Amino acid sequence: MRRANFRTSNISCVNQLNRTTSCSYSSQSQEDSVRKRPVRKTFLKSSNNDDLITDLCKHNKFKEAIDILCNQRRLKEALQILHQISHPSPSIYSSLIQFCRQNRALEEGKKVHSHLKSSGFKPGVFISNCLLDMYAKCGNISDAQTLFDEMQERDVCSYNTMISGFTKGGSLEQARNLFDEMPQRDNFSWTAMISGYVRYNQPIEALDLYRMMQNFENSVSNKFTLSSVLSAVSAIQCLRLGKEIHGYIMRTGFDSDEVVWSALSDMYGKCGSINEARQIFDKMVDRDVVSWTAMIGRYFQEGRREEGFALFSELIKSGIRPNAFTFAGVLNACADHAAEELGKQVHGYMTRIGYDPYSFAASALVHMYSKCGNVENSKKVFNGMPRPDLVSWTSLIAGYAQNGMPDKALEYFELLLKSGTQPDHIVFVGVLTACTHAGLVDKGLQYFHSIKEKHGLTYTADHYACIVDLLARSGRFHEAEDVISKMPMKPDKFLWASLLGGCRIHGNLDLAKRAAEALFEIEPENPATYVTMANIYASAGKWSEVASIRKLMDDRGVVKKPGLSWIEIQRDAHVFLVGDTSHPRSKEIHEFLGKLSKRMKEEGYVPDTNFVLHDVEEEQKEQNLSYHSEKLAVAFGIIATPPGTTIKVYKNLRTCVDCHTAIKFISKIAKRKIVVRDSSRFHSFEDGNCSCRDYW
DNA sequence: GTAGGGTTAG
Numbered sequence: 001m002r003r004a005n006f007r008t009s010n011i012s013c014v015n016q017l018n019r020t021t022s023c024s025y026s027s028q029s030q031e032d033s034v035r036k037r038p039v040r041k042t043f044l045k046s047s048n049n050d051d052l053i054t055d056l057c058k059h060n061k062f063k064e065a066i067d068i069l070c071n072q073r074r075l076k077e078a079l080q081i082l083h084q085i086s087h088p089s090p091s092i093y094s095s096l097i098q099f100c101r102q103n104r105a106l107e108e109g110k111k112v113h114s115h116l117k118s119s120g121f122k123p124g125v126f127i128s129n130c131l132l133d134m135y136a137k138c139g140n141i142s143d144a145q146t147l148f149d150e151m152q153e154r155d156v157c158s159y160n161t162m163i164s165g166f167t168k169g170g171s172l173e174q175a176r177n178l179f180d181e182m183p184q185r186d187n188f189s190w191t192a193m194i195s196g197y198v199r200y201n202q203p204i205e206a207l208d209l210y211r212m213m214q215n216f217e218n219s220v221s222n223k224f225t226l227s228s229v230l231s232a233v234s235a236i237q238c239l240r241l242g243k244e245i246h247g248y249i250m251r252t253g254f255d256s257d258e259v260v261w262s263a264l265s266d267m268y269g270k271c272g273s274i275n276e277a278r279q280i281f282d283k284m285v286d287r288d289v290v291s292w293t294a295m296i297g298r299y300f301q302e303g304r305r306e307e308g309f310a311l312f313s314e315l316i317k318s319g320i321r322p323n324a325f326t327f328a329g330v331l332n333a334c335a336d337h338a339a340e341e342l343g344k345q346v347h348g349y350m351t352r353i354g355y356d357p358y359s360f361a362a363s364a365l366v367h368m369y370s371k372c373g374n375v376e377n378s379k380k381v382f383n384g385m386p387r388p389d390l391v392s393w394t395s396l397i398a399g400y401a402q403n404g405m406p407d408k409a410l411e412y413f414e415l416l417l418k419s420g421t422q423p424d425h426i427v428f429v430g431v432l433t434a435c436t437h438a439g440l441v442d443k444g445l446q447y448f449h450s451i452k453e454k455h456g457l458t459y460t461a462d463h464y465a466c467i468v469d470l471l472a473r474s475g476r477f478h479e480a481e482d483v484i485s486k487m488p489m490k491p492d493k494f495l496w497a498s499l500l501g502g503c504r505i506h507g508n509l510d511l512a513k514r515a516a517e518a519l520f521e522i523e524p525e526n527p528a529t530y531v532t533m534a535n536i537y538a539s540a541g542k543w544s545e546v547a548s549i550r551k552l553m554d555d556r557g558v559v560k561k562p563g564l565s566w567i568e569i570q571r572d573a574h575v576f577l578v579g580d581t582s583h584p585r586s587k588e589i590h591e592f593l594g595k596l597s598k599r600m601k602e603e604g605y606v607p608d609t610n611f612v613l614h615d616v617e618e619e620q621k622e623q624n625l626s627y628h629s630e631k632l633a634v635a636f637g638i639i640a641t642p643p644g645t646t647i648k649v650y651k652n653l654r655t656c657v658d659c660h661t662a663i664k665f666i667s668k669i670a671k672r673k674i675v676v677r678d679s680s681r682f683h684s685f686e687d688g689n690c691s692c693r694d695y696w
Numbered sequence: 697g698t699a700g701g702g703t704t705a706g
Contacts, residue, residue, distance in 0.1 A: 094698075129699055136700095160700040227702040234703095293705040328706035360706060391706095485698040497697090583699040 055645030057081065063092050070099035073107045082115060090127055097130040115350040129161055138164030160188045165543035167196025190219055195228040203235035221248075223260050230263035232269040242267045258286045265291070269298040292318075293326040300333040305573075308333055310343060316349070324356065324446050328364035335364075335371035338650040338677055341571045343368045347381075357385050363392040370399025373648060373675045373682045375408075390424055398430035402681040404691025417563045425451070425460050432466035436473060437681065437692065444470045459488070465495040472502020477511055493522045500529065504536050512536050527553065527560045528653075564652040565629035567637045574636060579627035585636065593635045608658040630676060638670050646673040654678050664688050 044549050049068060056065040062085050069078040078096060082088060093116055113131055116123060123131070128151050129695035135144035144165050151158065159182040166175035178192045179185070190213045192627065197206035210229050213219050221229070226249060233242045246264060249256050261284045268277035281287065281295045292315045299308030312330050315322060322330075327350055334343035347365055355361055361387050378399050382392055393416045400409035414432050416423060420685035428451050435444030446465050464487045471480040480499060484491055496518045503512035519529040530553045537545040553560070566575040574583065583589060630651050637647035654664075655678040667674045668688035676683045684691035 091698090098699085126698060133700070155699095157700050162700095164700065188699095188701045193701090222701090224702045227704095229702095231703060257702095259703050261703090266704050269704090288704090290704050295704090295706060323705085325705040332706065364706065383703090529700060 003691070014289070022169065029183070030677055053081075056302070057084075063089065063095065065237055066092060067095055069363065075099060075103065075105050076415050079108060079111055081394060082112070085213070088115075088119070088121070090121075090124070091121070093127055094130050097127070097134050100135045101134040104138050106135075106140055109138060110132045110143075117268050125151070125155050125158065129155070129157050131522070131614040132158060132161045132165070136161055136168070139169040141170040156182065156184055156189065160186075160192055163189060164192040165197070167192060167199060170194055172200050172202070172448045185216075185219070187219055187222060187225065191222075191225045191228060194232070196366060198228050198231045198235070202527075203232035206232040207241070220619055222294065223255050223257050226256070227259050230260070230267045231310070234263075234267045237271050239268075239271040239273060242271055246324075254598050258284055260292075262291050266294060268293070269301075270588060271441065272302075273343075274298055274302050274304070287320075289315075289320050289323050289326060292320060293322070293329055295335075296326065297329045300329065300336070305333060305337050305339070309339075321353070322360040322361040327355065327361035331361070331364040331368040336641050337367040337573070338566075339571075339573070340369075340372035340374060340648065341568055343372060344377075345571075358387065360389070360391065363389055363395065366392045366399075367395040370395045371677075373403055373677055373684070375399045375403050375405065390421060390427060394427045394430055397427060398433065401430050401434035401437055402438070404432040404682060404684050404693075408439070408440075409434035410443075415549070423435060423455060423457075425457050425463065428457070429462050429466060432463065432470065435465065436470045439474060439693075441470055441474050441476065461489055461492045461495065464489075465492065465498050467493050469498035469502065471500050473505060475508075476504070477502070477506075477508055481511075491518070493519060493526075496522070497528070498534055504539075507536070507539060509536060509540060524556060525558060530561060547641060561653065565630045565633040565649055567633045567647070567649050569640050574633070574640075576629040576632040576636070578629050580632055582628065583632075585639070588639055589632055591634050592639055596635065596666060596669065599669050600662060603665055605662065605665045608661055628656060630655055630678075631662060634666060634674055637674075638666075638672060646675060648675045651676060651678045654680055655683065660690065660694070664690055 011417055045078070049072065053065045056062070056068075062081055066078045066081055069075070069081070075096075078099070080325065082092065082096065093112065096112045097109060100106070100112060109131075116127075128147065131147055132144050135141065135147065144162065148154070148162055159178055163175045163178050166172070166178065175196050176192060177208060179189060182189065190209065191513070194206045194209050194213070197203070197209065210225070210232070212220070213221065220315065223483070226245060228315070230242065230245060233245065242264075244378075245267075249264065261280055265277045265280040265284070268274070268280065278295065278300055281291065284291065285609060292311070296311045296315065299305070299311060304594050309330070312322075312326070315326070327346060330346055331343055334340070334346065343365075347368075350365075355553060358599065365381045366385075366388075368380050369375065369381060375396075378396055382388055382396050385392060393412070397409045397412050397416070400406065400412060409430065412432075413423075413427070418425070420691065428447065431447050432444055435441070435447060448463065451459060451463060464483065467483055468480045471477070471483065484495070484499075496515045500515040500519065501510055502508070503515060515535045516529055519526065523529070530549055534546045534549040537543075537549065551559075563578050564575060566573050568574075576583065581590075633649040633651075634647055637649060641647065655676055660683065663674055663676060663683070663685050665688065666672075667685035673687040676685070681692065
């Protein structure tokens with residue numbers, strides 16, 4: 001019956017609609033019965049409106065018909081109706097143009113424009129402004145510019161539209177030129193220009209303009225202005241100014257909304273006042289997933305892990321669904337803090353709600369597992385990704401490199417090349433690190449040369465630091481020096497620190513002095529240089545030099561960073577400092593360490609006291625060593641977990657030689673696999689051996 | 697009389 005209705009329609013464009021619909025209906029083959037039902041459903045649904053549209057057109061109510069079609073996003077059909085009308089009204093044009101703008105339908109918008117020109121319609125300033133905005137929003141600023149130049153009459157809105165357009169795929173300079181030359185400005189003009197500067201990362205200019213605006217009559221900042229201005233304040237981290245604006249908002253608070261609160265919270269967060277950021281966040285009524293994710297991320301940035309994770313749990317409870325950004329943020333924090341158990345829970349949650357294996361949250365999982373030393377899981381997640389991105393490849397390769405499986409790292413790098421993915425400069429850092437950890441000097445050099453010769457990439461300072469690390473660790477100092485003398489950029493602190501590390505291993509005092517001098521110049525505040533240098537002198541028995549280094553540290557007010565280790569047991573992090581006795585089970589831990597010490601000596605352990613900063617009696621040195629934070633954490637791990645459980649300990653600094661030797665013995669005596677992630681790599685101890693093959 | 701301006705997340 002409805003089809004019959006179509007056939008009687010005398011509006012040709014609607015007949016065309018009819019043909020399209022009935023064609024798709026009748027073209028279905030017999031065997032296609034499964035698909036038949038849904039198509040029929042659509043047919044019935046749309047036919048209702050089609051009747052109405054036919055009817056409206058019959059009664060010359062074209063505007064209404066076009067509005068219905070536009071609302072159903074049937075722009076092509078709306079255009080067909082336009083072509084049937086001899087003299088379309090301005091409101092028909094404005095409707096169509098605005099729908100094209102909303103739907104970013106540039107092609108259709110252009111058709112309306114050309115129809116308008118060919119029909120001889122002379123658009124007023126309103127329709128022209130609509131066209132300007134349509135072009136600007138569709139990213140076609142050049143057509144907007146052409147039209148703007150042709151316009152006989154322009155009003156403040158025409159200028160504002162162009163300014164806004166220029167500040168978005170256009171140029172800030174052109175926007176500012178228009179802003180300066182326009183005859184009069186209103187709030188829209190000021191806000192468009194200010195937000196443009198913010199968007200182009202020019203916060204100072206944005207704030208200068210805001211100050212100008214305040215001195216300007218008839219322009220009062222509102223919620224639109226303030227949210228942009230707050231963003232500028234965040235960028236320059238000026239808390240004083242931010243507080244001033246906060247005060248202004250409080251005084252005129254009627255005009256603010258969630259967007260302003262969000263910007264205000266962000267301002268406090270970026271200016272380091274995280275508690276105030278949280279207070280504002282708590283007062284917000286319509287907190288969306290973005291504001292939640294931002295607030296959680298602020299905690300992690302500040303190193304306030306517990307609060308970050310707590311807020312994440314609140315988010316889950318709130319019923320708002322976290323998205324890929326949220327997961328990636330939390331997982332990266334888990335990676336940084338080696339919170340594997342928590343990371344696993346997040347992974348479980350993601351699996352339950354069905355995460356998208358194509359999204360960057362999946363690569364964050366790969367990263368998290370790699371950083372937690374669980375390369376097996378890292379690989380599992382990686383294998384589940386239909387199209388692993390370069391971040392995932394890099395995480396997995398770096399994970400293998402750092403976890404004592406450099407061969408696997410290189411194997412995956414070769415797979416990456418075979419997959420046709422173009423490697424970038426970052427993945428090569430992982431590759432070179434793998435070679436360093438495996439002691440594969442010549443292979444590393446080959447990869448190094450391939451970066452430029454085979455892959456056409458530009459060397460970065462990181463690549464040079466890696467290659468110097470590779471050479472210095474294996475004692476090839478002449479080659480290392482040769483690389484340094486020929487590199488195109490100034491060696492950075494990472495390179496010098498690598499060189500110094502190599503000198504420490506091989507006792508190269510002269511070169512160590514040179515590296516340390518360079519480091520003292522670049523970062524005199526870093527205690528690591530002083531400590532390493534003192535240790536090198538101590539190994540050489542040069543105690544007066546050790547003392548002078550210590551004096552230098554004192555004179556410059558450099559404080560040694562305390563060694564800190566932690567272990568996660570049932571999602572709680574237990575943190576240990578050097579010689580720590582604050583843990584509730586401290587007495588047990590020390591007793592256990594005492595027993596272990598005895599067994600270790602029976603097995604042949606000799607404390608290595610070389611790497612101690614202080615020049616003290618041997619027995620005292622031994623005492624110091626037994627209190628190192630990683631030993632405390634390992635001991636606690638053993639007494640706090642069932643036999644056979646793998647112990648995972650994390651240390652903020654590099655593990656010392658003595659602890660390394662001691663933990664090898666402990667792994668054998670306690671029959672435990674012990675994984676220690678220090679500031680540069682993983683050590684996986686098992687049955688008296690370490691995955692790093694004592695090369696780190 | 698219409699239209700033109702905004703923040704926060706890996």
